[in-house]
Ligand SMILES: Nc1ncnc2c1ncn2[C@@H]1O[C@H](COP(=O)(O)OP(=O)(O)O)[C@@H](O)[C@H]1O
């Protein structure tokens with residue numbers, strides 16, 4: 001398995017400034033709690049693009065940010081890790097999307113707010129007007145932060161395989177009428193429940209839900225189950241499960257984004273879906289040991305050595 005992959009990839013999706021607050025004592029509603037606040041570029045689409053660049057893919061991001069300090073930081077950081085950001089437009093008079101999360105002393109997320117109104121400006125008209133924003137690459141990756149019309153337009157005009165991240169229970173509803181256009185869908189347990197209308201508690205439930213989504217028209221489904229691992233349904237309707245390894249977890253933020261980046265990179269390397277899942281889970285595990293949504297330790301070599309250690 002060699003890297004970098006020859007395929008060119010475009011990710012169209014959200015680019016946020018993540019603002020995370022971690023307290024040493026339980027959060028007290030109505031009072032201020034001492035803690036640590038950190039800032040880092042995030043956004044599902046942007047995270048996937050950064051992870052792909054770290055793995056060695058040739059990747060371009062198409063998105064919008066505000067012409068403000070957060071927007072400039074996101075552009076500088078994302079470009080510095082090797083993502084082509086010529087398709088990220090800084091819009092005057094708009095605020096960069098922001099994701100605010102609060103974590104209690106145990107590290108678990110207590111609440112999160114996403115303020116991503118700027119994504120409404122990423123319209124089919126804007127994409128067609130700006131040559132750098134037109135995705136003419138071998139693989140397209142979309143996240144459901146995009147507005148429903150933009151998501152539908154991109155899926156309908158795509159001639160290349162399209163990988164989609166469902167992002168959240170609310171946003172994944174935007175996919176309902178365009179599932180047939182999706183090559184590979186990454187959903188988590190609660191997004192799968194929302195799309196299938198069935199309870200997804202166990203790995204058996206997850207395999208059934210993956211098959212249901214395949215029946216609704218998605219070619220390949222990858223359903224992430226946190227510490228339980230991943231269930232999938234391949235293009236021929238076959239299903240499978242892979243358990244997660246017992247790994248030290250510093251922060252689960254962005255684990256799903258690393259999983260999707262790993263799936264895309266593995267596809268570009270020509271791997272089957274079961275082997276792509278194995279590769280992608282190694283990517284997610286590396287990210288779990290990082291404080292932020294993307295790990296500086298993620299690389300194709302790091303994934304390979306993790307996979308080799310697991311089979312030794
Ligand atoms: N506690 C954990 N232990 C081991 N692996 C984990 C853990 N949490 C997440 N993962 C890995 O990261 C993947 C994505 O995490 P998950 O939380 O399911 O995604 P999302 O962030 O999209 O909700 C999982 O499928 C699994 O491979």
Ligand SMILES: O=c1[nH]cc([C@@H]2O[C@H](COP(=O)(O)O)[C@@H](O)[C@H]2O)c(=O)[nH]1
Nearest residue numbers: 014016042043044099114253254255293
């Ligand atoms: O509606 C959204 N919520 C969250 C994100 C992004 O997802 C990442 C955190 O996701 P999670 O906690 O699901 O791993 C952060 O980078 C955040 O900016 C997003 O793009 N859209």
